[in-house]
Amino acid sequence: MTVTDIHRTIDAVWRIESARIIAGLARIVRDVGLAEELAQDALVAALEQWPESGLPDNPGAWLMATAKHRAIDHFRRNKLLERKHEELGRELEIRQEAAVADFDAAIDDDIGDHLLRLVFTACHPVLSSEARVALTLRLLGGLTTDEIARAFLVPEPTVAQRIVRAKRTLAEARVPFEVPRATELATRLSSVLEVIYLIFNEGYLATAGENWTRPALCEDALRLGRILAELVPNEPEVHGLVSLMEIQASRSAARVGRSGEPILLLDQNRGQWDQLLIHRGLAALERAEQLGGTTGTYAMQAAIAACHARARTAAETDWKRIAALYDSLARLMPSPIVELNRAVAHAMAFGPAAGLELIDTVASEPSLKSYHLLPSVRGDFLFKLGRSAEARAEFERAAAMTRNARERELLLDRARACAGGQ
Secondary structure, three states: OOHHHHHHHHHHHHHHHHHHHHHHHHHHHOOHHHHHHHHHHHHHHHHHHHHHHOOOOOHHHHHHHHHHHHHHHHHHHOHHHHHOHHHHOHHHHHHHHHHHHHHHHHHHOOHHHHHHHHHHHHOOOOOOHHHHHHHHHHHHOOOOHHHHHHHHOOOHHHHHHHHHHHHHHHHHOOOOOOOOOHHHHHHHHHHHHHHHHHHHHHHHOOOEEOOOOOHHHHHHHHHHHHHHHHHOOOOHHHHHHHHHHHHHHOOHHHOEOOOOOEOOHHHOOHHHOOHHHHHHHHHHHHHHHHOOOOOOHHHHHHHHHHHHHHOOOHHHOOHHHHHHHHHHHHHHOOOHHHHHHHHHHHHHHHOHHHHHHHHOOOOOOHHHOOOOHHHHHHHHHHHHOOOHHHHHHHHHHHHHHOEEHHHHHHHHHHHHHHHHOO
């Protein structure tokens, strides 16, 4: 295995394990900023040692153990304890031994609980809503600042500043590493749901890199959503979000071809959709509806996903129902992204001209200026209307804007198809 291969493996392992490592460390050090630094130290150690020693049998366990030792070393270097060493004597050793035991216990404990604590800590009201989401995506999703920036359609330096300030604020405010209770839980729940869904979306449709999807992120988000549903079983929007993620995740196997190429929804082999996940998703949607959550934003999006899940073929999809749901969602949660999806639904239900009319009403939105799906969707409408030259220009513009290699190739293929139709 070459050094490049090892570095790629380290990156993959880090994406999967970083949240668990940070959560386990934060459980003890009670400082998410320090926990991330210690986890990063373990990553650096892997980058230095693995090319020479080779990959360990269990890379995740190696990273966790190394991070644990870095944390113990941090305690031992603590200046306050050093100054009191003479008077504390054996007590210092006892504390150090206890720290080791605590770390071992933290790592052996239910990691899902630690992840959930980490989410709620990062979503503490002492932070702005933007900072909560950015920090949690960084800590839980293992996303880079660039990937977070693209998810929010904001400049990368803005996200970097939010994350640095957020960690500093949490440390200064001595925010406890715990799941909130009672009324405080309700005030922080909406931010947590947003964070979990953004993590899922980054896994479902990667904003950058060579791969169309990042399944590990979807799995992390689903696990967090399911844990949250057990923690607050009477919150309809939690079940709505779980339903939405379950149904969307059910399509994973059908969304990528043998060579990793993306396969769009209408072209997917629905026989590859995971019926167990669909069943779980529909059950969660029913639970949300029983709790009176039909007008919740996540439950409404889950109802849209359910329309696709219930259609045996693409032709049987109830697009008029989907368009009506998007109309309601746009009133409940107005945003350029919702309007873009609404335009797609109207195009499928009432023709591409209807979709083009809607999309052109949001085309000048500043937040969509660098959003590649705007020209991509517009190109699709133009192609269906027979305006191939205009469609080709839109697909090429979208290809130049995306940071995902697979998506770029798909868009360039569509542009070439337009050229062939001229």
